[in-house]
Amino acid sequence: MCPILQNEKRGKCSARASRLLALLFLLLPFIATSAFAQQVHPTESQVKAAYLYNFGKFVRWPTDHPNADSMAICILGKDPFGEVLDSTVEGASIDGRKITVKRLVNAADISKDIAPCSILFVSISEEGRLAPLLAAAQRQGLLTVSDIPHFAEHGGIIGLVMQENKIRFEVNRGAAEQSHVALSSELLKVAVRVIEKPPQS
Amino acid sequence: MRTSRKRSISSKLTLMSVLVSGTALLLACAGFFAYDQITFRQGLLRTLSAQAQIIGSNSVSALIFNDPQSAFVTLAALKGSPHIASAGILTAEGKRFAQFTTEAGGEIINTPALGDDEIETYRFGSTHAILVRKIVSDGKLVGFVYIRADLKEIDVRLWRYALISAAVLLLSLMFALLVSSRLRRSLADPIIALAETAQTVSRDKNYKVRVPSSGTGDELGTLIDSFNEMLREIQQRDAELQKAHDELEHRVAERTRDLVSANRELEAFSYSVSHDLRGPLDALSGFSYVLLKNNATRLDDNGRDALTSIRAAAKRMSELIDDLLNLSRVSTSTMHREKIDLSIYARSIMEELCRDHPERKVEFVAPASAEAFGDDRLLRIALDNLLRNAWKYTSHHDRARIEFGQQIANDRIVYFIADDGSGFDQRGAARLFQPFQRLHSSAEFPGHGIGLATVRRIIQRHGGEIWVEAAVEKGASFYFTLESNRARE
Numbered sequence: 225m226c227p228i229l230q231n232e233k234r235g236k237c238s239a240r241a242s243r244l245l246a247l248l249f250l251l252l253p254f255i256a257t258s259a260f261a262q263q264v265h266p267t268e269s270q271v272k273a274a275y276l277y278n279f280g281k282f283v284r285w286p287t288d289h290p291n292a293d294s295m296a297i298c299i300l301g302k303d304p305f306g307e308v309l310d311s312t313v314e315g316a317s318i319d320g321r322k323i324t325v326k327r328l329v330n331a332a333d334i335s336k337d338i339a340p341c342s343i344l345f346v347s348i349s350e351e352g353r354l355a356p357l358l359a360a361a362q363r364q365g366l367l368t369v370s371d372i373p374h375f376a377e378h379g380g381i382i383g384l385v386m387q388e389n390k391i392r393f394e395v396n397r398g399a400a401e402q403s404h405v406a407l408s409s410e411l412l413k414v415a416v417r418v419i420e421k422p423p424q425s
Numbered sequence: 426m427r428t429s430r431k432r433s434i435s436s437k438l439t440l441m442s443v444l445v446s447g448t449a450l451l452l453a454c455a456g457f458f459a460y461d462q463i464t465f466r467q468g469l470l471r472t473l474s475a476q477a478q479i480i481g482s483n484s485v486s487a488l489i490f491n492d493p494q495s496a497f498v499t500l501a502a503l504k505g506s507p508h509i510a511s512a513g514i515l516t517a518e519g520k521r522f523a524q525f526t527t528e529a530g531g532e533i534i535n536t537p538a539l540g541d542d543e544i545e546t547y548r549f550g551s552t553h554a555i556l557v558r559k560i561v562s563d564g565k566l567v568g569f570v571y572i573r574a575d576l577k578e579i580d581v582r583l584w585r586y587a588l589i590s591a592a593v594l595l596l597s598l599m600f601a602l603l604v605s606s607r608l609r610r611s612l613a614d615p616i617i618a619l620a621e622t623a624q625t626v627s628r629d630k631n632y633k634v635r636v637p638s639s640g641t642g643d644e645l646g647t648l649i650d651s652f653n654e655m656l657r658e659i660q661q662r663d664a665e666l667q668k669a670h671d672e673l674e675h676r677v678a679e680r681t682r683d684l685v686s687a688n689r690e691l692e693a694f695s696y697s698v699s700h701d702l703r704g705p706l707d708a709l710s711g712f713s714y715v716l717l718k719n720n721a722t723r724l725d726d727n728g729r730d731a732l733t734s735i736r737a738a739a740k741r742m743s744e745l746i747d748d749l750l751n752l753s754r755v756s757t758s759t760m761h762r763e764k765i766d767l768s769i770y771a772r773s774i775m776e777e778l779c780r781d782h783p784e785r786k787v788e789f790v791a792p793a794s795a796e797a798f799g800d801d802r803l804l805r806i807a808l809d810n811l812l813r814n815a816w817k818y819t820s821h822h823d824r825a826r827i828e829f830g831q832q833i834a835n836d837r838i839v840y841f842i843a844d845d846g847s848g849f850d851q852r853g854a855a856r857l858f859q860p861f862q863r864l865h866s867s868a869e870f871p872g873h874g875i876g877l878a879t880v881r882r883i884i885q886r887h888g889g890e891i892w893v894e895a896a897v898e899k900g901a902s903f904y905f906t907l908e909s910n911r912a913r914e
Binding site: 274275278281282316317318319390391392393408410411413414 | 483485486487489490491492495498562563
């Protein structure tokens with residue numbers, strides 16, 4: 225309700241304007257819903273891209289992590305986002321660290337120092353090579369995210385799932401611990417499922 | 426009168442202390458209440474702000490990952506907090522995201538608008554206060570949190586204050602009564618004592634009384650001391666005055682005693698002389714009569730003339746002695762004052778004179794009545810003397826007019842007897858009232874010079890004055906007053 229009125233300069237409100245405002249306040253819930261209904265719902269990839277970026281806010285990497293002034297989101301495999309991710313993270317930063325997007329062609333690139341990643345999104349195209357990939361990511365201390373089904377159960381740290389037509393996520397705390405990635409309790413709070421067991425290697 | 430004054434002063438004191446303490450207390454209560462209201466509101470705002478901050482930072486993930494359930498769990502933590510009526514979280518777009526309420530029924534909250542650079546705002550209503558705070562994550566607005574607090578406690582506090590105020594007011598009233606009774610002892614009682622003493626002094630002229638000292642060194646004490654000092658001075662002067670007065674009185678009494686005894690001696694002397702003179706005189710008169718009667722033929726004309734002269738002289742001497750005795754009696758006889766009418770006496774005397782001398786033509790004028798207060802016998806003697814005088818000194822005129830009357834002069838009743846007879850030279854007037862002093866020879870007008878002295882003695886005994894106005898051949902007017910001050914009263 226308030227954001228719509230954010231730009232109103234309150235000082236200029238006359239008595240009549242404030243009465244109008246009051247009326248607006250009463251009608252706001254309806255106006256807001258109807259206006260929202262007409263808005264195009266964010267697409268699945270938009271939501272996922274936003275999640276990917278936002279996970280960075282609730283995760284702490286080991287202190288000796290190479291990335292000090294920037295944070296890279298790496299995408300392994302077939303990129304499902306395209307321009308969407310780039311526009312989402314454009315100009316964004318977390319704790320003063322600039323967000324960048326990198327696209328990796330194969331799993332071997334993870335270990336390379338020329339491409340230090342913080343968050344690794346595993347595309348559905350990589351489903352078959354998951355185990356070695358996760359082992360490599362764990363060594364690098366990466367936050368692994370994927371929308372591959374049962375990703376968290378298989379040793380990934382965060383697995384995106386569809387629930388009641390909404391995109392939610394599962395968390396594997398054991399996997400995060402092994403990667404020395406600290407997850408915020410805030411993140412665990414909103415996760416649909418928190419898996420404690422470490423991956424079976 | 427005493428009790429009413431007492432009541433009025435002490436009740437004034439009571440009223441004063443009650444009013445002062447009551448007003449001060451009410452003002453203090455109002456001040457405290459206002460202060461409490463302000464601090465309560467500030468405290469409430471601080472609490473709400475802190476709570477909104479905690480809820481906001483704990484709801485960031487819920488907002489970001491679109492999890493209203495988690496946000497509700499965070500909000501529900503407010504359940505235990507006092508005053509909270511409801512709380513909620515809105516998305517950055519203003520959509521309702523999560524809501525928690527302790528009140529029955531859903532609610533539509535009109536949250537106050539937030540400016541671009543504001544992080545938090547609040548609004549106080551009559552029953553509720555609402556606080557809205559932005560939820561920001563990494564510089565980006567992710568949503569809003571609002572908390573609505575119940576202001577019922579303000580009412581509760583108001584009542585509590587009113588109750589405490591009333592109780593304290595009652596206590597202070599009792600205290601004020603206590604204080605006023607104390608004050609009365611130190612303030613009202615000395616004033617009452619002062620007033621009562623002043624009343625006693627002015628009513629009874631009793632300067633012996635003193636105001637009991639209040640024993641305090643304040644202005645009241647000074648007033649009482651000054652009053653007492655004044656009384657002491659008055660009393661002292663009174664005593665001195667009384668002493669002087671007594672002394673004077675004593676001296677006057679002494680002198681009067683001396684005078685009276687001297688006078689009595691003198692009168693006794695003159696009486697006995699007069700009385701003793703009568704014996705030889707009677708012998709002289711009697712034997713000369715016998716001689717004239719029995720031996721008239723033996724005497725020649727010269728001898729008879731001499732005898733007749735002796736008899737006439739003896740008679741005159743007898744009259745003189747009578748007059749002297751009269752004068753003496755007039756001086757010594759006791760006075761008996763009463764209300765009398767001088768006009769009646771004057772007329773009866775004149776009638777008697779006319780009867781004795783029917784040949785004379787005298788017109789007599791007198792008022793219907795002339796009231797006086799004096800001794801009946803003495804005043805009759807005085808009037809008799811004066812009228813006979815007038816009668817005598819008009820005898821050389823063919824026609825005469827004698828008037829008796831009264832007039833008011835200088836607030837005094839002045840009686841007068843005027844004639845148009847021979848009169849006399851005014852210069853001799855002073856001698857006229859001395860015994861044996863005459864302005865005319867016995868050959869011209871018979872007399873012994875005792876009459877007017879007798880009149881003056883009578884008038885003096887009545888506390889009056891007598892004086893005369895006259896001119897040769899134009900008559901004489903005698904004026905007299907009785908007890909000079911009487912007419913004024």
